Amino acid sequence: MNEYIEREAKYGARNYAPVHVVVDHAKDCLVWDVDGREYIDMMSAYSAVSHGHLHPRIVAAAHRQLAKVAVTSRAYFGTTLGPFLEKLSQVTGFERALPMNTGAEAVETAIKLARRWGNRVKGVFDGKQEILVARGNFHGRTSTIVSFSSEDSYRDGFGPLATGFRHFDYGDMDSIRAATTANTCAVLLEPIQGEAGVLVPPAGFFKELREWCTANDILLVDDEVQAGLGRTGKWFAFEHEGIRPDVLILGKALGAGVLPVSAVCADAKVMDVFTPNSHGSTFGGNALAAAVALEGLKVLEEEKLVERSAELGEHLIERLRDVQVEARPLIRDVRGRGLWVGVDIDPRYATARELVEALAANGVLSKETHETVIRFAPPLTITREMIDRAVDIFRKVAMEKAATLRREGNTKEVPLAAVVD
Numbered sequence: 422m423n424e425y426i427e428r429e430a431k432y433g434a435r436n437y438a439p440v441h442v443v444v445d446h447a448k449d450c451l452v453w454d455v456d457g458r459e460y461i462d463m464m465s466a467y468s469a470v471s472h473g474h475l476h477p478r479i480v481a482a483a484h485r486q487l488a489k490v491a492v493t494s495r496a497y498f499g500t501t502l503g504p505f506l507e508k509l510s511q512v513t514g515f516e517r518a519l520p521m522n523t524g525a526e527a528v529e530t531a532i533k534l535a536r537r538w539g540n541r542v543k544g545v546f547d548g549k550q551e552i553l554v555a556r557g558n559f560h561g562r563t564s565t566i567v568s569f570s571s572e573d574s575y576r577d578g579f580g581p582l583a584t585g586f587r588h589f590d591y592g593d594m595d596s597i598r599a600a601t602t603a604n605t606c607a608v609l610l611e612p613i614q615g616e617a618g619v620l621v622p623p624a625g626f627f628k629e630l631r632e633w634c635t636a637n638d639i640l641l642v643d644d645e646v647q648a649g650l651g652r653t654g655k656w657f658a659f660e661h662e663g664i665r666p667d668v669l670i671l672g673k674a675l676g677a678g679v680l681p682v683s684a685v686c687a688d689a690k691v692m693d694v695f696t697p698n699s700h701g702s703t704f705g706g707n708a709l710a711a712a713v714a715l716e717g718l719k720v721l722e723e724e725k726l727v728e729r730s731a732e733l734g735e736h737l738i739e740r741l742r743d744v745q746v747e748a749r750p751l752i753r754d755v756r757g758r759g760l761w762v763g764v765d766i767d768p769r770y771a772t773a774r775e776l777v778e779a780l781a782a783n784g785v786l787s788k789e790t791h792e793t794v795i796r797f798a799p800p801l802t803i804t805r806e807m808i809d810r811a812v813d814i815f816r817k818v819a820m821e822k823a824a825t826l827r828r829e830g831n832t833k834e835v836p837l838a839a840v841v842d
């Protein structure tokens with residue numbers, strides 16, 4: 422195992438600090454390391470593997486397309502892009518989509534779209550367009566996107582930073598009103614802040630935001646790269662809020678666990694500010710990616726994975742809340758929607774990372790975000806039995822930690838009501 426880790430560290434840039442598991446192969450919700458140890462995947466590559474690893478229908482669709490053609494660039498038409506875009510329009514309700522590859526590229530595309538719309542349609546002087554962004558946001562790692570990150574380590578040393586972004590407090594309408602100017606062309610935000618710790622917005626926030634955007638001629642740009650395509654128990658997280666954004670950004674699960682595929686979706690009146698030569702991508706919407714993504718959407722629909730996420734997500738949250746009570750006072754909060762749950766660890770007692778490592782040692786893959794939150798987001802194909810197995814392992818790890826704390830007299834006993842709240 423160590424030889425692989427050492428080689429990556431020696432020849433690779435050191436921009437990650439991976440958990441020490443060397444994955445050899447995987448199938449659906451299970452992963453095996455090079456020593457043959459089995460793990461339950463409760464991370465699914467941040468939603469990129471929502472369909473489970475190497476779903477047979479998606480692999481078959483990829484093979485069929487690989488027998489024909491994979492990449493032609495957008496210099497020509499093909500037989501898979503049209504059907505993929507049509508299906509995407511059907512599931513999102515938006516008239517058009519612009520395919521890209523990674524999530525960050527799709528966010529960049531949405532920023533360009535919003536700025537050009539601001540100039541061409543709203544009449545903002547070119548160069549003066551402003552986009553409102555949330556504190557605690559995560560939208561990717563390009564130089565423009567990190568310019569408006571509130572995470573110091575994402576920005577530090579990467580200046581000069583791009584301008585044209587103003588911050589507001591997530592979930593706070595007053596702060597959005599205060600940040601809005603005549604040059605505001607868009608509000609860009611996540612429907613649930615993932616990297617910030619799976620933060621669910623206060624009820625009613627998105628409705629008010631929608632009204633504010635409509636009244637002030639501002640595009641509501643919804644980054645569902647992680648939240649979209651069933652993760653939260655609806656096709657799209659905006660459905661929980663009873664609103665419709667103007668621009669929807671998708672990625673991760675759109676590639677169905679096989680390829681990077683992303684897209685920006687909008688109606689024609691917005692999307693048509695893009696004209697030939699104004700934007701593009703060599704690999705975006707390539708024949709293989711389109712075939713895979715189309716099959717991925719069909720699998721979500723036909724295998725009812727969205728409904729499954731809603732149902733099993735409730736079960737997962739309930740079971741984790743039981744562990745919260747049993748292992749008190751280790752866990753401060755359990756929150757999320759669908760099969761996307763953050764377990765917030767009290768930093769006085771443990772780091773999320775040490776629990777993530779203990780989980781890996783016991784056969785469960787998860788990942789911390791910041792120092793305090795463990796993220797559980799399994800493939801949407803997971804079974805109730807497999808969730809129970811994973812939670813039993815988490816329970817064991819959490820109870821061991823709680824017992825150690827009690828033995829060391831290292832806890833301030835918090836009243837149960839305060840913990841559960």
Ligand SMILES: *Cc1c(COP(=O)(O)O)cnc(C)c1O
Nearest residue numbers: 523524525559560561644646647
């Ligand atoms: C992961 C993510 C991105 C960036 O996607 P990449 O494919 O890593 O570039 C953007 N927005 C959100 C909300 C994400 O979770």
